[in-house]
Amino acid sequence: MHANLADSAPVIARVEPLTRTRTVRGPFDYRLRPDQADVGVGTVLRVPFGRQSTLGVVLELASQSELALDRLAEPDAVVPPGVPPDLVALAGWIAEQYCSTPSRALSLVLAPGGAGGRRRALLQAALTEAGAAALLGTERLTVRQREILTQLQSEGPAPAAALGTAALRRLQERGLVELSPLAPGGRPVTLAVGRRLEGPPALTAEQRRALEAILEALDPAAPAAGGRFLLHGVTGSGKTEVYLQAVQATLAAGRGAIVLVPEIALTPQTVGRFQARFGDVVAVLHSGLGRQERHAEWLRLRRGEARVCVGPRSAVFAPLADIGLIVVDEEHDPSYKHERDPRYDGRSVALRRARQHGAVLLAGSATPRPESVVALRHLYLPHRIDGRPLPPVEVLDMRGLHHPLHPRTRMALADVRADAGKAIVLLNRRGWSNFLSCRGCGQVWMCPNCEVALVLHGAHGFLSCHHCGHRRRAPTRCAHCRSVAVARHGSGTESVEQELREAFGRELPVFRLDADATAGRGRLAETLARFESAPAGILLGTQMVAKGHDFADVALGVVLDADQTLRFPDFRAEERTFALVTQLAGRVGRGRDGAKVLVQTLAPEARSIILAARHDADAFLAQELRRRQALSYPPYGSLIRVVCSSPVAAEADAVAARLHGLIAGAGRIVLGPAPLFRLRGRSRSQLVIKSRHRAATVRAVGAAVEECAADAARRSVSVSVDPDPQ
Ligand code: ADP
Ligand code: ZN
Ligand code: ZN
Numbered sequence: 001m002h003a004n005l006a007d008s009a010p011v012i013a014r015v016e017p018l019t020r021t022r023t024v025r026g027p028f029d030y031r032l033r034p035d036q037a038d039v040g041v042g043t044v045l046r047v048p049f050g051r052q053s054t055l056g057v058v059l060e061l062a063s064q065s066e067l068a069l070d071r072l073a074e075p076d077a078v079v080p081p082g083v084p085p086d087l088v089a090l091a092g093w094i095a096e097q098y099c100s101t102p103s104r105a106l107s108l109v110l111a112p113g114g115a116g117g118r119r120r121a122l123l124q125a126a127l128t129e130a131g132a133a134a135l136l137g138t139e140r141l142t143v144r145q146r147e148i149l150t151q152l153q154s155e156g157p158a159p160a161a162a163l164g165t166a167a168l169r170r171l172q173e174r175g176l177v178e179l180s181p182l183a184p185g186g187r188p189v190t191l192a193v194g195r196r197l198e199g200p201p202a203l204t205a206e207q208r209r210a211l212e213a214i215l216e217a218l219d220p221a222a223p224a225a226g227g228r229f230l231l232h233g234v235t236g237s238g239k240t241e242v243y244l245q246a247v248q249a250t251l252a253a254g255r256g257a258i259v260l261v262p263e264i265a266l267t268p269q270t271v272g273r274f275q276a277r278f279g280d281v282v283a284v285l286h287s288g289l290g291r292q293e294r295h296a297e298w299l300r301l302r303r304g305e306a307r308v309c310v311g312p313r314s315a316v317f318a319p320l321a322d323i324g325l326i327v328v329d330e331e332h333d334p335s336y337k338h339e340r341d342p343r344y345d346g347r348s349v350a351l352r353r354a355r356q357h358g359a360v361l362l363a364g365s366a367t368p369r370p371e372s373v374v375a376l377r378h379l380y381l382p383h384r385i386d387g388r389p390l391p392p393v394e395v396l397d398m399r400g401l402h403h404p405l406h407p408r409t410r411m412a413l414a415d416v417r418a419d420a421g422k423a424i425v426l427l428n429r430r431g432w433s434n435f436l437s438c439r440g441c442g443q444v445w446m447c448p449n450c451e452v453a454l455v456l457h458g459a460h461g462f463l464s465c466h467h468c469g470h471r472r473r474a475p476t477r478c479a480h481c482r483s484v485a486v487a488r489h490g491s492g493t494e495s496v497e498q499e500l501r502e503a504f505g506r507e508l509p510v511f512r513l514d515a516d517a518t519a520g521r522g523r524l525a526e527t528l529a530r531f532e533s534a535p536a537g538i539l540l541g542t543q544m545v546a547k548g549h550d551f552a553d554v555a556l557g558v559v560l561d562a563d564q565t566l567r568f569p570d571f572r573a574e575e576r577t578f579a580l581v582t583q584l585a586g587r588v589g590r591g592r593d594g595a596k597v598l599v600q601t602l603a604p605e606a607r608s609i610i611l612a613a614r615h616d617a618d619a620f621l622a623q624e625l626r627r628r629q630a631l632s633y634p635p636y637g638s639l640i641r642v643v644c645s646s647p648v649a650a651e652a653d654a655v656a657a658r659l660h661g662l663i664a665g666a667g668r669i670v671l672g673p674a675p676l677f678r679l680r681g682r683s684r685s686q687l688v689i690k691s692r693h694r695a696a697t698v699r700a701v702g703a704a705v706e707e708c709a710a711d712a713a714r715r716s717v718s719v720s721v722d723p724d725p726q
Contacts (some may be wrong), residue, residue, distance in 0.1 A: 006125040007129025012065045013039055013075065013510060015056035016102045017049055018110075026056070026102065029065040031072040042083040044110070045075040056107050057083060059092075076480055080634035081111050081302060084319050099640075099702045099721040100342035108342065109317045109537075111298050123160035123179045125168050125463040131176035144526050145171060152177065164522040165290065200245055207238050210379040214246045217360045218253060218324060228351065230331075230372045231364035232617070233381030234390060236550070239364045240270060242381075243327045244277050246362060247308055251281065255324030255359075256307040260346060262333035263312055265524045266547045270329060274310050285311030285318070313338060313346030316353060323357040323397035326350045330548055331363035331372055332579050337726045345371075345724050366586055367617060370438040370624050371517040371635040384590075391557070391589040392583070393597040393613035397604045398561075404491045404499060406600050409558055413500075413538070416556050417507050420536040423556040425500070426584050427493050428542050428564050431455040431520035434490030436463070436475070445475060451677035456488060457516065459498070468680045495539055495559065510536060512721045513541030536683025546583040555595045571633050572726070574608040578620050581612035632669075634724070638694035640701050641725040642687040643676065644717050649683035651715040655708055659719070662704035663689055668697055698723055 014027035014240040027420075030047055031170070032039055039045070043058045053076055065072060083091075087109040095105035127149060134141065135149050144528040148163050160168050160179060165397065191506045203211060210231060217227030233239045247257045259274060262268045264286045274282050283297040283306035300306040302319040309318035313336050328336070328350055336346040347363065354361040363372055384390070396406040405413075410452040416423045435453035436445045446456045447465035455465035456474060464471045491499075493514045495583035500510050524544075531539045532551055535554040539545050565576045581599055589595030601609055611620040629636045642659060646652040664670045676684040691697040705719050712719050 007511070011037075011039075012062040012072070013043075013045065013058045014060045014062060015045055015047055015075070016059050016106060017054045017056040018103050018107060019054065020104065022642040023361060024711050027059045027356075028056075029062070029067060029072055030075050031065075031069060032075050036078065039075075039078060040082075041085040044079045044082050046077045046079055047075045048073045053077060057088065059102075077124050078628050081299065083111075084302070084321070087317060087319065090317070090349070090353060090356065094342050094344050097348070097698060098342045098344050098436040098723050099698060099705065105342050105544075108314070108344070111302075112285070114292035120438060121150060123165065123168075123181060124157050125152060125160045126157040126178045126180070127164060128175060128178050129172075130163065131171070134176050139176075143530060145176075147526070147529070149176065150337065160294075163221055165672065166520075167346050167522060172472060176412070197279050198246065200277070201241065203241065203245065204238065204385065206381050206383065210381060211245055213377070213379055214242070214360060214362060215249055218246070218249055220358060220364055226354065226358045226360060227239070228354070228361040228376045229363070229377035229379055230368055231362060231379045231381065232368050232373075234384060235365060235366045235583065236384040236386065236590055237381035238385045239331070239365075239381060240273060240415050241662075243329065243362065243364065246325055246327070246360075247274070247278070247389075251617065251638060253324060255322045256301075256320035257309075257319065257325040257327065258315055258318050258323060258350075258353075259310045259327040259329065260313060260315055260336070261310065261329045261348060262335045262547060264310075266528075266544060266549075267329075268525050268528070269550050271310050274308065278308055281306055282308045282310055283311060283318070285315045288539070299651060315351050316346050323353065323359045325360045325362060326354045328361070328363040329365075331365045332367050332369050332575075333547075334576075334726050336516065337724075339726075341720065343722045348724070350553070367483075367575075367582045368621070369575065370621055370628060373621050374625070374635045386591055388589060388591075388593065390615045391585055391595040391597050393585055393599060393615070395604050395609060395613050396598055396600045398600050398602050399604075401646075404496055404560060406528055406598070409598050409600060410503070412556050412558070412596070412598060413508075414503055416536075417504050417539075419555065420507065421555040422531075422534075422536060422551070422553060423508070423540055423558065424537045424551075424554055424584065424587055425496070425540045425558045425560065426543065426545050426580070427491075427496055427540070427560040428580070429492045429561070430492070430516055430542055431457045431464070431466075431492035432459060432461075432494040433488035433492065433564045437487050437489065438478040438481065438483055439480055439485035439487050441481040443478060443480055449681045450679050455492065457494065459494075486598050493541060499536055500540060504538065507536065509537040511537055513539060513544050515542070517541070518544075532630050546580060546587060549587055550590065551587060552591040554588045554590070555592060557584045557595075559584055559597070559599045559601075562599045562601040562609055563606060566603060566608065567724060571628070571631070574624060575605075577606070578608040578612045578617075582615070582617065585612070585615070631662050632690055632692065637690050637692045638697065640689040640690070640697060641722040642692075642701065642705070643684055643720050643722070644673075644686075644712070645679070645682040645684045645720075646717040648715075649675075649685075652685040655715060655717045655719065656687055658708055658711065659704050660687055662689070663701055664709060666696070666700070667691060667693065668700070694723070 011032045013030045013032050015030050041058055045052055045056055047056050075216045091105040091109050131149050172179050216222050217224045231239050250257045261270055283301050301309055309315050328347055335574055338344045351361055433456040447454055447470050450465055450467045454465055457464050460474055462471050462473055497510055497512050511527050513527050566573050573634040585597045588597055644652040644656040652672055660670050672687040673685040675685050
């Protein structure tokens with residue numbers, strides 16, 4: 001053995017440098033020193049690179065190089081922690097599937113916070129005597145501060161990251177809490193040690209049938225091993241309980257599990273249920289955690305101390321050794337798609353990773369995607385656990401009405417007020433007014449960088465661009481004609497909030513939930529918690545209000561402007577609209593009789609709205625699948641979107657036209673170049689490529705983009721490729 005090794009020594013490491021530029025393509029060979037014998041696939045190395053040095057990931061080991069050995073450089077150092085080899089392979093697949101580069105794909109699977117580097121100690125928070133006194137006394141505390149202090153008092157010291165370090169710093173300045181370094185190996189995410197874990201309830205017959213099919217596939221020896229399932233269950237039908245028990249069986253079989261959720265901040269209850277059931281064996285990759293905390297959780301998974309990872313789409317890269325199950329909760333949620341290069345879809349990556357590990361894939365939703373209905377084995381939970389029917393949904397025709405609230409909506413809210421109950425109102429548009437125009441000359445206030453109207457925020461406050469973030473003071477007169485008559489059009493969550501406060505605010509407090517109202521760590525969870533614990537009130541907000549929350553006793557749900565999502569020129573517009581109405585209805589009437597849902601719309605005949613009102617997901621899916629088949633849309637064909645952008649419109653068009661020529665043919669339909677609105681000062685030109693052969697098309701598009709790269713760079717055009725666009 002030793003002689004053999006000596007023969008083939010020195011060992012060559014093929015290293016992919018971690019750089020953002022597309023022009024550098026590895027891997028490059030390096031000669032390992034004798035003291036670097038434990039370097040393997042996935043090891044992160046610092047290597048000399050040109051005149052500098054860079055980090056790189058080992059893709060493979062070899063005994064020979066095409067270059068003379070004495071021309072190869074040696075790595076400077078090993079930089080732990082490395083990446084498990086299966087994730088290196090997964091990154092290679094992602095780079096290919098999503099027209100990205102190996103190095104960008106590898107950056108997805110590295111330990112969060114990067115390899116190496118010095119780290120500050122994690123902090124632990126404890127209540128001081130002054131803090132305890134503050135809880136009893138008259139000291140001024142915000143709701144969130146009071147919550148933090150109460151938790152520290154009842155459950156003892158907790159990791160700072162779990163409570164929000166910024167909020168804790170303010171309490172520390174007032175002497176109410178003490179922050180100290182967390183003991184090494186301590187958990188950065190709270191699960192108060194010693195809290196009693198909750199046992200599973202007995203399943204209903206429907207749940208049991210679903211679970212049994214899954215358990216069969218969990219047995220690696222069974223013919224059904226590694227199956228892929230769609231758990232299609234109405235909201236409140238006990239899907240999460242099925243996930244929990246499937247995870248339990250996976251752990252019992254000695255394997256690990258990944259549970260993907262749309263967004264932790266919006267689904268704290270789901271995460272809490274996994275922690276309460278499994279305790280410290282759960283690692284949470286919370287987006288609100290700092291880098292160090294995420295790094296510590298990542299290491300717990302890597303070392304096998306944690307066997308279950310709960311988190312958003314990036315948790316699909318959890319460094320678990322032997323995965324038996326991957327759950328995708330709320331699989332319809334658009335947040336599973338990564339909107340920056342590499343533009344991967346967490347759901348497709350989950351499928352790929354499950355296949356790598358021989359794991360079961362379990363996707364669940366009340367409004368599954370047509371793609372999943374076709375690709376996965378259907379398990380069905382048609383009834384709510386509490387046995388209550390889904391609430392009746394009434395469609396209200398808003399044509400000809402000029403007020404944001406239909407008279408029947410006002411009446412229903414007045415009923416909620418009379419009963420001191422709760423309502424949820426959804427309006428998928430933040431701000432005060434959509435746009436402003438001058439009554440004198442008709443001009444509309446536009447963004448200087450983007451071809452879109454500016455949105456008014458705060459009654460008299462400022463205008464803001466929802467695309468680039470540009471802001472300016474709200475105008476009092478028109479710069480063109482000096483008219484002071486400035487008209488406001490459309491209403492957003494801010495103006496509806498004022499409307500609701502004026503009409504009902506005394507008895508029904510309004511809790512607003514949108515990106516503006518909940519900016520800042522912890523604010524979102526705080527608003528949800530306040531609405532939940534309030535005896536009565538209105539939760540008003542964007543689509544955030546419809547996501548996965550399990551509130552007891554909501555008597556009324558209202559969707560304002562339900563066809564807003566329908567007006568998007570997108571083949572998923574119908575699916576989105578159906579999901580939005582259905583998901584909101586799902587938050588209503590849990591544990592309560594006589595609840596109902598009102599849907600205000602200018603398109604009362606729209607198929608997606610009518611079928612959502614009837615809770616008829618099957619009919620919607622069947623029709624949607626027929627339509628997509630006729631048009632070769634997913635799942636019957638695949639789409640790739642290519643966007644060329646440049647400060648000069650003609651340059652973007654020229655590159656797009658050239659790409660069109662290179663890509664068209666071989667059964668591929670190329671639509672465009674079509675102009676998109678100017679964004680951040682750049683003109684954009686779009687191609688959409690439809691085809692029935694995804695892999696070949698992705699390769700053809702990748703090759704075409706490469707061929708145009710030099711031309712595009714010369715014209716200062718940047719090209720972005722988005723396979724499976726949302
Ligand atoms: P979904 O994920 O489909 O919306 P959940 O799993 O959240 O549904 O279940 C809805 C409610 O019913 C939750 O409060 C949950 O704790 C409860 N529940 C689920 N399954 C059972 C069961 N078998 N017995 C009793 N309660 C259950
Ligand atoms: Zn004017
Ligand atoms: Zn803008």
